Amino acid sequence: MSAARTAVVTGGASGIGRAIAQRLTADGFNVSVFDLNPADEGHSLVVDVTDRAQVDKAMDAVREHYGPVSVLVNAAGRDGFIRFADLSFADWQRVVDINLNGVFHCVQSALPDMRAGRWGRIVNISSSSTHSGQPFMAHYVAAKSAVNGLTKSLALELGPQGVTVNAIPPGFIDTPMLRTAEQAKRLGGTVEDHIARTPVRRVGLPEDIAATCSFLVSEEAGYITGQIIGVNGGRNT
Numbered sequence: 001m002s003a004a005r006t007a008v009v010t011g012g013a014s015g016i017g018r019a020i021a022q023r024l025t026a027d028g029f030n031v032s033v034f035d036l037n038p039a040d041e042g043h044s045l046v047v048d049v050t051d052r053a054q055v056d057k058a059m060d061a062v063r064e065h066y067g068p069v070s071v072l073v074n075a076a077g078r079d080g081f082i083r084f085a086d087l088s089f090a091d092w093q094r095v096v097d098i099n100l101n102g103v104f105h106c107v108q109s110a111l112p113d114m115r116a117g118r119w120g121r122i123v124n125i126s127s128s129s130t131h132s133g134q135p136f137m138a139h140y141v142a143a144k145s146a147v148n149g150l151t152k153s154l155a156l157e158l159g160p161q162g163v164t165v166n167a168i169p170p171g172f173i174d175t176p177m178l179r180t181a182e183q184a185k186r187l188g189g190t191v192e193d194h195i196a197r198t199p200v201r202r203v204g205l206p207e208d209i210a211a212t213c214s215f216l217v218s219e220e221a222g223y224i225t226g227q228i229i230g231v232n233g234g235r236n237t
């Protein structure tokens with residue numbers, strides 16, 4: 001067991017979660033990654049966040065390896081793109097299960113440590129699509145909007161126990177998820193086309209989200225809770 005604080009990052013084998021895991025490691029946290037795929041660095045646990053038994057088992061493994069968990073970043077997610085009229089309930093459930101229910105399982109599983117230590121930081125990665133809605137992504141946007149609502153409610157409930165809860169809704173971040181959407185012609189143009197319409201004139205990088213997350217889990221962010229902190233190059237204001 002180490003004196004450093006311990007952070008669990010879900011979805012940390014790829015894209016945004018991976019950059020967050022790397023950044024929190026550089027910041028001095030002990031970092032454990034929960035992902036369907038093994039992560040290439042850090043303490044990697046293969047976990048499906050939709051499976052409560054797997055989440056609880058992995059959380060116990062982190063406690064055994066590092067000690068109590070005081071930071072949780074929920075970045076595991078999967079998008080979906082289908083006309084609502086053609087959306088099956090099974091597709092709806094799967095997307096809600098990963099993007100929303102996975103957050104429920106991970107927060108409930110990690111929370112006893114934060115309450116016992118009277119200090120905790122939870123950051124939920126939602127989506128900038130929650131600002132405006134997105135055609136063909138009703139299930140994804142509904143799940144991510146629920147994550148924003150969960151964030152606000154938990155912030156009120158957990159603030160007195162020393163736990164802050166915030167969400168980062170990323171917009172247009174260059175990850176495998178975005179490039180897959182581009183290749184499938186789901187973006188309504190190329191990434192370059194979107195850059196031309198983005199106020200800061202570039203695509204977002206996973207490191208942009210990681211930098212914001214690094215601040216939100218720091219000691220000095222203790223007066224920030226229940227906030228939805230957009231990181232989107234000005235695409236949503």
Ligand SMILES: NC(=O)c1ccc[n+]([C@@H]2O[C@H](COP(=O)([O-])OP(=O)(O)OC[C@H]3O[C@@H](n4cnc5c(N)ncnc54)[C@H](O)[C@@H]3O)[C@@H](O)[C@H]2O)c1
Pocket residue numbers: 010011012013014015016017034035036037047048049050074075076077078079098102125126127128129169170171172173174175176177178
């Ligand atoms: N890239 C963007 O522009 C963008 C925009 C808005 C929101 N987001 C959100 O940011 C988060 C990270 O996305 P990304 O772009 O890095 O995508 P990504 O596909 O590169 O990474 C997502 C990771 O989540 C993992 N994952 C998926 N389902 C899981 C499950 N059931 N259990 C455990 N791990 C699981 C995947 O294995 C993968 O490693 C997601 O929640 C996504 O919805 C991304």
